[in-house]
Structures are given as structure tokens and as C-alpha cells.
Amino acid sequence: MAPNPLAPAWLALPADANDLAPGLWPANAARTDAGELALGGVTASELVARFGTPLYVVDEADARARAAELRSVFETEFARIGSAVHVYYAGKAFLSTDVVRWMLEAGLNIDVCTTGELAVALAAGADPARLGYHGNNKSLAEIDEAARVRIGSLVIDSEIEIARVAAAAARHGVVLNVRLRVNSGVHASTHDFLATSHEDQKFGVVLDDAARLVTLIRAEKSLRFIGLHCHIGSQIFGADGFAESASRLLAVHAALLAGGPVPELNLGGGFGIAYTSADTPTPIAELAARLADIVQAECARRAIPVPDVAFEPGRVIIGPAGVTLYEVGTIKPVDISGATRLYVSVDGGMSDNIRPALYGADYSVRLANRVSDAAPALVRLAGKHCESGDVVVNAAYLPGDVTPGDLAAVPATGAYCWSLSNNYNYLGRPPVIAVGGGEARLLIRGETIDDLLARDTGVLHAAGVSTKVSTKVSTRVSTSSTQATQATNGKTGITR
Structure with missing residues (x-):
């Protein structure tokens, strides 16, 4: 039987249209x-x-195993070069209280980027010290909440955030660990919307501005600069993009050491997975070994100590x-x-x-x-x-x-x-x-028609129910493991 001429070139005619292709399906x-x-x-x-x-x-077993394996191989490879690794699960890929617990139990930290994601992590019982906070447009309320709960680290994404984060930290009497997100200029081989380190986009600052902005961060008593952060994109195969990005980041990292400690380098995430039989993602063990070699070689070339390294995988853990x-x-x-x-x-x-x-x-x-x-x-x-x-x-x-x-x-x-x-x-x-x-x-739980209609105030009005809403909006998030307040949509509680 010949392939259908309407099929794309990458799609092979299967010998068996019932087979479960290796690498595409969960382990079980x-x-x-x-x-x-x-x-x-x-x-x-x-x-x-x-x-x-x-x-x-x-x-569940597959997701837990992938998380544990990734942490283990990265820790092993970077220990080989005298570095420690901090792995953050990228909650934006998929987040629920159970998934938070799976990741924490596997030894990972959690990366969040909104008050809602923060609420889920806290409701799962996560220690705020194991959370990282991202976002290119964190509101004043979100920054304040991150400082209030004593978030483990926060990524500063623009110059304007420096004063905002410093003020919130001072207000709550804490010194916040902060990273500065920079664009290395490396264009990942992925969809344009997924490439996040070229210059003409909303995330981060240009690499040439890093030294000046780190000086501003270090001048704030309520902030502790821990290192640069870069995320070159998503669904990336191979290590070449990471290699070039790490080289450019470590050049700036080395220069920053003259002004104070830079204990960490965050290389982001974006490791790809197979969606079709034509996809050939880089095995995690191979990727970890290659990245460790890259960091070691670049640090040796510049005669600087190897820093701790952080990564933020999400898709590669929960996707398959x-x-x-x-x-x-x-x-x-x-x-x-x-x-x-x-x-x-x-x-x-x-x-x-x-x-x-x-x-x-x-x-x-x-x-x-x-x-x-x-x-x-x-x-x-x-x-x-x-x-x-x-x-x-x-x-x-x-x-x-x-x-x-x-x-x-x-x-x-x-x-x-x-x-x-x-x-x-x-x-x-x-x-x-x-x-x-x-x-x-x-x-x-899935949403029902009643759930959808419950948000429509016209339905409530027709039933004679008052739809008056207080104009006072609370952004406070409970750290209880069973309840979170989300004033933005008027709901309280998390369905378990």
C-alpha cells in the first residue's frame, strides 16, 4: 500500500495503525x-x-519517574564538574496541588508566574522557600504577595521591577533572592512564538544592560542578587542553543564577579519531547552531560569558579x-x-x-x-x-x-x-x-454548564439574586493547604 499523497512528507505509512509508537506514550x-x-x-x-x-x-508513576530521573541525572553530571543543581518544575506546563506534591517529593522546586499558580503551590503545602516566581508584568499586588510569603527567589524581568521588588521586600522586612532575566540573543530552533531569547520580544533585558541593572539591584538592601537567568525557548532538540547561550551568559557572569558574588546561573528549560514518530528529542542523560561539559569548559576558559546551575523543565516531565x-x-x-x-x-x-x-x-x-x-x-x-x-x-x-x-x-x-x-x-x-x-x-474536576452559567450575572439577576460586588479586592493568598482566596473571580477555595 502506498502512502496517501495528501500526507505530509514526515508522516510514514505505518505497518500497523494500532501500534503504540515508543517514546510517544506514557510508560504504563x-x-x-x-x-x-x-x-x-x-x-x-x-x-x-x-x-x-x-x-x-x-x-502518575510516569510523571514521578521522569521528575526523579531528570533531577538525578542533572545532579550527577553537575556534581562531576563541582557544581550543585537546582531544578524547578515549570508549573505553567500543568499545575495542580497533586502535581506540586509529586514534584516536591521527587526533589524538585516549583516555578510559578502568577498569584493563581502561587496559590496552588501554597495550597499543596509547598514551602515558599522552594518556589521561584517569574513573569514579565508582575503586578504590584503579585510582587507584594511574593514578598509577604517570603518566596525563595524572584526573577526581575525589567528595570522598572527593581524598585518595585525592593520596596515590597523592605515593606515585609525580608531580603529577597533575585535573578535578572537577560536575552542572550540565541534564537532557539522552534516556533517563533516559543523562541524567548531574541531581542525583539517581551521577556527580559538585553545582555548589554545586565551590568548596569545588577549594580542597581546590588544597591538595594532588601535584594540579594543570585545570578543571571535566560530561557531561550521551548520544545528544543539538541544542546547547541544552550551551549551558545551559556557561553554568552558566562562572559557577563565573569564580569559581574568583580562587583560581588554571583552564586548561580539559571539556564531555563525548554527541553523538547516527541509528539510524533518523526520527532527525535535529545535523551535527558545526554543533554545533562553535554550541558555540564559546556559550563565546565566555559568557566575554565574564563578562569572562574563553576557556579550552581538552575534549570526549569516542565514539558519534558509532564508532557509524555x-x-x-x-x-x-x-x-x-x-x-x-x-x-x-x-x-x-x-x-x-x-x-x-x-x-x-x-x-x-x-x-x-x-x-x-x-x-x-x-x-x-x-x-x-x-x-x-x-x-x-x-x-x-x-x-x-x-x-x-x-x-x-x-x-x-x-x-x-x-x-x-x-x-x-x-x-x-x-x-x-x-x-x-x-x-x-x-x-x-x-x-x-471538569466544568459543567452550571459552572459556566454561575459566572453570568444575568442568570443570577433573572433568578432574583443580588449581583452587587464589593469594590474592595483582596490579593491575599492563604497558605492553608485546603483553601486559597482568588478575589479576581470572586471564588474562594480550591476543589480537590
Whole structure:
């Protein structure tokens, strides 16, 4: 059988359209003897019967193992060159109180960038000393809250933040550890929206301004400068970009030592994962060894001590641990120049995975409820939203007898799917569950129509309920492990 001429060049015609390609699925994903997909020992049909579709599924053991392995290999490689490593899990990839606990128990710190993410980390019982705070436009209230809880470190992203952070720290009687985010000018080989270290963008300051801004930071008694920070992008394969960025950063790092200690260098995150069989991400052990060698060589070249090094991975830990389950609704064959593409529409779409529409991201898909010996057919897994660009999987092969009612499973959706989810067309965001050892449990409940209507004051008004809201807004976040206040949306409490 020849490949479909409508297929992209990278998409190979599979020998078996039922196979679970290595590297794309969680460690505990497998086919049962009956051919059904099982995740963490629970079949897809069992999960759907209990939780419905669309459904985000996270293999807990896989996520924990990836976190522990990453920390272990980075610590081992950097200990080899006389350095200590601080690993921060990038909460923006996916955050819940359970995930915070998994990461902390694996020995990682947590990176947050809003009061909401901070609230989740604190509600999980995280020690604020193990939290780092990011953001290019941290509000005065957010900075104040970070200082109040005595955040472990905060990234200064612009000159204007120096005085703001210093004032907040002084007000709360603390000395805050701060990093300065700089743009090394290295352009990561990724989508333009994911490349975050070129000069013409919103994050950080140009490298030439670093010395002057560090002088301003060091002049503030309530701030302690701990080092430079740079994040060159996301979904990066290979170490070349990190190598060049580290070289440029360490040149400035060396110059800064003349004015005082610079105990750390933060090289960010952005390590890539496989979304399709054509993707070849760098193995973590290889990446850690290469980065350690780079830092050692650059420090030796400049005759400076090797600093502590920090990293902020997110996607590489939680992304491969996640799978999204959908139910197939309609099948529509479309003939184009003598070739046929099957449009397979499911009950989700860009509300639960906006990355294909936002970045042109490619994903894979397999039938989850059964296997089939039907010949592979080129499919486009489409969503149900009112957008022609509402596509979950642009191109993949499925058995040609795919039919309404089938379950479709999309792997590698643990990162930037739930966290970017939305209510377009008034769809509720799906639930997130954890699986392991043949059991499933709810991490984040799905939204119902009642949840969506509860925010519409017109509904309350029609029911005769007062919609008056106090103009006094609190930004205080409780450190209780069971409650957080989010005054921005008028809700109190975190559903567990």
C-alpha cells in the first residue's frame, strides 16, 4: 500500500495503525489482550464510563519517574564538574496541588508566574522557600504577595521591577533572592512564538544592560542578587542553543564577579519531547552531560569558579505522561485530486488543545477502544468548534474502519493542554485524572454548564439574586493547604 499523497512528507505509512509508537506514550500504556488501550492499568472504556470525554489522563508513576530521573541525572553530571543543581518544575506546563506534591517529593522546586499558580503551590503545602516566581508584568499586588510569603527567589524581568521588588521586600522586612532575566540573543530552533531569547520580544533585558541593572539591584538592601537567568525557548532538540547561550551568559557572569558574588546561573528549560514518530528529542542523560561539559569548559576558559546551575523543565516531565481521550462523532471523507482524507470529528478540540491552532503543533492519534486489521487511512482529527482551524491532529493514519462511537487517544498532551484550555463555544474544560496501579482518581474536576452559567450575572439577576460586588479586592493568598482566596473571580477555595 502506498502512502496517501495528501500526507505530509514526515508522516510514514505505518505497518500497523494500532501500534503504540515508543517514546510517544506514557510508560504504563499498553494494549490489553482484547486490543483496548489501558493507561496505568485502567482501560480507556472504564475511564470514559466513569469520567466521560474529553478526558485528560495523567500516568502518575510516569510523571514521578521522569521528575526523579531528570533531577538525578542533572545532579550527577553537575556534581562531576563541582557544581550543585537546582531544578524547578515549570508549573505553567500543568499545575495542580497533586502535581506540586509529586514534584516536591521527587526533589524538585516549583516555578510559578502568577498569584493563581502561587496559590496552588501554597495550597499543596509547598514551602515558599522552594518556589521561584517569574513573569514579565508582575503586578504590584503579585510582587507584594511574593514578598509577604517570603518566596525563595524572584526573577526581575525589567528595570522598572527593581524598585518595585525592593520596596515590597523592605515593606515585609525580608531580603529577597533575585535573578535578572537577560536575552542572550540565541534564537532557539522552534516556533517563533516559543523562541524567548531574541531581542525583539517581551521577556527580559538585553545582555548589554545586565551590568548596569545588577549594580542597581546590588544597591538595594532588601535584594540579594543570585545570578543571571535566560530561557531561550521551548520544545528544543539538541544542546547547541544552550551551549551558545551559556557561553554568552558566562562572559557577563565573569564580569559581574568583580562587583560581588554571583552564586548561580539559571539556564531555563525548554527541553523538547516527541509528539510524533518523526520527532527525535535529545535523551535527558545526554543533554545533562553535554550541558555540564559546556559550563565546565566555559568557566575554565574564563578562569572562574563553576557556579550552581538552575534549570526549569516542565514539558519534558509532564508532557509524555499525559493522554487525552475523545469520542468520535462524525466521519467525513473528503476527496482531493483523486486522494481521500477522512475528517474524524471528536467531542473536543481547540478548547482542550489549542496548540495545533496556536503553533501548528503536530500530534499523533490511535483508536483506544479496539484494534482493527482494516487498511490504514489518512485522517485529520477535527474538533467540534466553529473554526475551520479547529484541528487536534493534522495528519495521522488510523484503521480505515474508524466509526462514530470509537474512542480516540492523543498522546503527549500532559503539558500546555489543560493549562491553555478555554471555554470557547461555552464548552466546559474537561476533568483531569491520575491513573496508576489499576486505579483512577480525580485531580481536577471538569466544568459543567452550571459552572459556566454561575459566572453570568444575568442568570443570577433573572433568578432574583443580588449581583452587587464589593469594590474592595483582596490579593491575599492563604497558605492553608485546603483553601486559597482568588478575589479576581470572586471564588474562594480550591476543589480537590
